[in-house]
Amino acid sequence: MRALLQRVTSARVEVAGQLIGQTGPGLLILICAMAGDSEAEAEKLAARIAKLRIFKDDAGKMNLSVRDIGGSALVVSQFTLAADTSRGNRPGFSTAAAPALGEALYQHFSAALRREGIAVENGEFGADMAVSLVNDGPVTIWMDSADRG
Template sequence: MKALIQRVTQAKVDIDGATVGQIGPGVLVLLGITPTDTAATAKKLAQRVAGYRMFADADDKLNLSLSDGQGEALVVSQFTLAADTNSGRRPSFSSAAAPAVAEPLYEAFVHALTELGISVATGSFGADMQVSLTNDGPVTFLLDTEKN
């Protein structure tokens, strides 16, 4: 499971011109799920996202996290994060989980963040979404459960 996390001053998801999820300051999480991921993987990654220190403290050091009350999370499913891009000029999506596997894990990730006390907004799994954000910093990190 991969999470591309971006510190934002605001972010939102629109579908067919209607806003379905929106946050103020916090983190936009683009979530990619692979066939080997489990509910335990989703919970572990949610804990990392909630506790990842990517907000500045009084000394301007990245020492604060969402768990420290630094904002909300907007979670958007993005199967392209699980693509194999190691060869050629066209990505292969064979390493992305099928929707029937990925959607419950996406929901498990969102639920785990919520249980950690994070205010969470979402996109709509599998929909054609337009994501708007103001990246703050910019500060962006890729968290990968297979590499960490």
């Protein structure tokens, strides 16, 4: 799975002008299930994100996790994180998981993040969403479950 994390002071997602999810201080997580991904990868990525120390401590150092600060997460599905731009000017998305698997893994990732003690709100899988955020820092980090570091 691929995730793009943004440390935010606030974020929200709307569908057809209706607010469906929001977060205060914490993370906006754009997430994409890739072909071949499994529930185990969703769980490992959720655990890594819950422990990732990207929030400032009292000394101003990035030394605290979203869990440490009592923050929350807005998780939004975004298959375009699977974009292959290596050929031509139009990205390809064949490395993204099929929609049914993608949605199941998106929901599983959100549930795993909740089990890590993070309050989670969600976007709507497959919908045309309007996402707004106030990036804090800015801090934006790319993570991939295929990374073993």
